[in-house]
Amino acid sequence: MKGFTLSLCTALLLAILASATAALAAIPAEVTLGTARMGEIHFDHKLHQKVGECAVCHHKGVERGGCRDCHGVDTAIPNMKEASHAMCRHCHKRMGAPFGCKDCHVK
Ligand code: HEC
Ligand code: HEC
Ligand code: HEC
Ligand code: HEC
Secondary structure (H helix, E strand, O other), rough: HHHHHHHHHHHHHHHHHHHHHHHHHHHOOOOEEEOOOOEEEEEEHHHHHOOOOHHHHOOOHHOOHHHOEEEEOOOOOOOHHHHHHHHHHHHHHHOOOOOOOOHEEEO
16 A cells, blocks of 8 residues: 555656646747748747847736737637737837848748
8 A cells, every 4th residue: 555655756756846847848949930021020939038038028918828829810819910919019119129021021
């Protein structure tokens, strides 16, 4: 019985460890945003992690998913264009990063 409880504990611990590692591995180094009409946007996630805290962009919490899980899906809230321009362009202007259309949209 003792051995059984012990192996159950080990199994539980391993499961917790596995899910924690899986969550960490999900942070992308680069994300391709954009649409067919406007072209791709190469978003260097790794670089941006140094620019601001996670919550600056993931304003509903990282665990709630990517922007595209809500923006453009829930029609009651600003779509991807509106949300992105408000967030990305605003910060670029504020920090003196490039904010011309072609600095983000690559055809
Ligand atoms: C400058 C803005 C910004 C910052 C800062 C930032 N992220 Fe992100 N993150 C994004 C964008 C944009 C995406 C792509 C969203 C999409 O694909 O819908 C993303 C995607 C992700 C994803 C994948 C989500 C999914 O379900 O596809 C994870 C996980 C994530 N970020 C974690 C983090 C963590 C942890 C930090 C802090 C260490 C962080 N991010 C900082 C903007 C940012
Ligand atoms: C879980 C759903 C969800 C996720 C994920 C999410 N948002 Fe939002 N976002 C909302 C909602 C809902 C609003 C409307 C205002 C509010 O409730 O905060 C909003 C509002 C915004 C606004 C204000 C827009 C305006 O015109 O006032 C910006 C900017 C924004 N989101 C950017 C982002 C970015 C960038 C990401 C990804 C890094 C993201 N959001 C991820 C749900 C989400
Ligand atoms: C918290 C501020 C902040 C936010 C939010 C932010 N950026 Fe940036 N971004 C920067 C800064 C600062 C740089 C310049 C970094 C450097 O060159 O070292 C940059 C650089 C870039 C570059 C490279 C530009 C070039 O030509 O050198 C791209 C592309 C970019 N960001 C896209 C985005 C997109 C798309 C979003 C929204 C999903 C976004 N950024 C949100 C601050 C931000
Ligand atoms: C800092 C980065 C950035 C800059 C600068 C920027 N955009 Fe965007 N734009 C985005 C992001 C991110 C999206 C959302 C893409 C997605 O849905 O995946 C977007 C979406 C759009 C869309 C909607 C896509 C479609 O096919 O309808 C249009 C149109 C657009 N941008 C035009 C412009 C124009 C015009 C400029 C210059 C005045 C500009 N953008 C500057 C990041 C940027």
